[in-house]
Amino acid sequence: MERSGEMNAAAAGGDVQNLHIPSMNTTVKVQESRVHIEASTVAGRLFQRLFRVLFFVHVVLIAILVVFLAVRGLLSAHSHHFHPKKWYPPLLTATACAGIVAFTWQWFTFCNPSRALRAAFWLSPLLTCAVGVLFVLISSAASLSIGIIAVVLALILSLYACWVNPRFDYATKVLSVTSASPPAKNTTLISLSIILSTLYSCFLVSGIGGATAVGTVMDTSFILVILASMSWSMHVMKNTLQVTVARIKYLHFASGADIDSRIALRDTIKYSMGSVIIGSVLVPIITVIRGSARAISLIGGGTDEFLFSCADCYSSVAAALVRYGNRWGLVQVGVYNMGFVQASMHTWEMLRRVELEPIIDRDLTGSFCFFCGMAGGATCTLVAGTWTFVVHRSYATEVSIYAFLIGYFMCRIAMAWQQSCVAAYYIAYSESPENPRLDPTILFRIQEFQRRGV
Numbered sequence: 001m002e003r004s005g006e007m008n009a010a011a012a013g014g015d016v017q018n019l020h021i022p023s024m025n026t027t028v029k030v031q032e033s034r035v036h037i038e039a040s041t042v043a044g045r046l047f048q049r050l051f052r053v054l055f056f057v058h059v060v061l062i063a064i065l066v067v068f069l070a071v072r073g074l075l076s077a078h079s080h081h082f083h084p085k086k087w088y089p090p091l092l093t094a095t096a097c098a099g100i101v102a103f104t105w106q107w108f109t110f111c112n113p114s115r116a117l118r119a120a121f122w123l124s125p126l127l128t129c130a131v132g133v134l135f136v137l138i139s140s141a142a143s144l145s146i147g148i149i150a151v152v153l154a155l156i157l158s159l160y161a162c163w164v165n166p167r168f169d170y171a172t173k174v175l176s177v178t179s180a181s182p183p184a185k186n187t188t189l190i191s192l193s194i195i196l197s198t199l200y201s202c203f204l205v206s207g208i209g210g211a212t213a214v215g216t217v218m219d220t221s222f223i224l225v226i227l228a229s230m231s232w233s234m235h236v237m238k239n240t241l242q243v244t245v246a247r248i249k250y251l252h253f254a255s256g257a258d259i260d261s262r263i264a265l266r267d268t269i270k271y272s273m274g275s276v277i278i279g280s281v282l283v284p285i286i287t288v289i290r291g292s293a294r295a296i297s298l299i300g301g302g303t304d305e306f307l308f309s310c311a312d313c314y315s316s317v318a319a320a321l322v323r324y325g326n327r328w329g330l331v332q333v334g335v336y337n338m339g340f341v342q343a344s345m346h347t348w349e350m351l352r353r354v355e356l357e358p359i360i361d362r363d364l365t366g367s368f369c370f371f372c373g374m375a376g377g378a379t380c381t382l383v384a385g386t387w388t389f390v391v392h393r394s395y396a397t398e399v400s401i402y403a404f405l406i407g408y409f410m411c412r413i414a415m416a417w418q419q420s421c422v423a424a425y426y427i428a429y430s431e432s433p434e435n436p437r438l439d440p441t442i443l444f445r446i447q448e449f450q451r452r453g454v
Helices: 003-011 042-076 084-111 113-138 141-163 165-178 186-214 217-255 261-271 273-300 305-324 329-336 340-353 357-361 365-391 393-414 416-431 441-452
Strands: 020-023 026-029
Touching (some): 042 217, 042 273, 084 113, 084 393, 113 165, 113 365, 113 393, 141 365, 141 393, 165 365, 165 416, 165 441, 186 217, 186 416, 217 261, 217 273, 217 329, 261 273, 273 305, 273 329, 273 340, 305 340, 329 340, 329 416, 357 441, 365 416, 393 416
Antiparallel strands (some): 020 026
16 A cells, blocks of 8 residues: 555544554554544534635635735824834744744753753743843733733743743653654644744734734724634644644554655545634634633632632533643544544543543643744833834834734644644554554653552
8 A cells, every 4th residue: 555545544534453654764653542432423524624714714804804904094193193114024024033033942842851941931931021121111901910910820820830840851851752753844844834824923913013004993893803712723724734744643653654745734634624714713722721620729728618618619611621632632533534522522431431632631741832922922012112112102012912912822723733743752652562663751750650640
């Protein structure tokens, strides 16, 4: 069987029990999951198609809206006292800066995971605090509120960095192991993703600037719609990259097989986009719910019986939701072409069965990527906000906010490769703990948790 045909069969969720992939002049066998993977239901496939159509229709409508707003804004800029030369250059420069920072994080993490991890956890609070100071200096009512929130957030991030400091060694080991053998043409794939997200951000900025030029209540609504669209689209870009790389790395960890990045990306776009789009909606929402549940449990868990009861109920709901939508499921979306919810449920059961749940709950990869995004967003905010503060202070607040969102999302896209490598590593272990291709890092961690009674 030809190599590309075999990969397509795997991506399409076909029977992989007897799949053979030539690698290093040998034939390797990709083991099927111990739990039988059922074919997607008709309803599930229709649901995926619905979301796929909905997403691409929304992209077309947003593109039309952005072009309309940009043209209208340029034609009416002078009549509404809008200064394009003072609004666009800082934000477009920050967008370019976001691309540079994203490339830098990706390169730094690959070259030195240990220093990159520590840099993210210590730079992010410092830069966030600097952003808070900038917003306070702008001195508008909105900027003062945002500035105070940013300073408090910086304090929380720094306390969290101190709290998880004992986990740095294990996190560094996992990052080093998973990034040791990057997929072929991985850099090209990530570079194209960053360039695409940069161009897309510049395009959306033109529409936001056009709406700002007129500044009616309706235009404010248009800006919010564009920002919501940017959030969804950036998550889709990130998760598309994550599903593609996770499939490549899973096959490498599970069997030593290699697959061309272009074939993996093509198959993701052709077969799995519906699941990726659904996951891009569910994962951020469920992540926020779970994070807030943990925060509530820490704050009010043992102080009051009523608060304890509410926190316990909310935590139970969050724990149940995680089973139906989690980022670990994206690995099986890419490998077996499963529906996102089905893949999440199946993956979560496997992780619990091999006692990985407490380990992934304390895994710092997600936090590391989040801190990278925060640092990137803060850097772009300081670039655009400081420039705008000097040339036209009234624009500084809004331009700083837009710059932060662009910088955050672009850095998250750049770090998706590392997050997907770690996810594939855990899933490969959960499906076959005895796999000799996997080093004993996870096994030692499980034994350590068992000794501590975690």
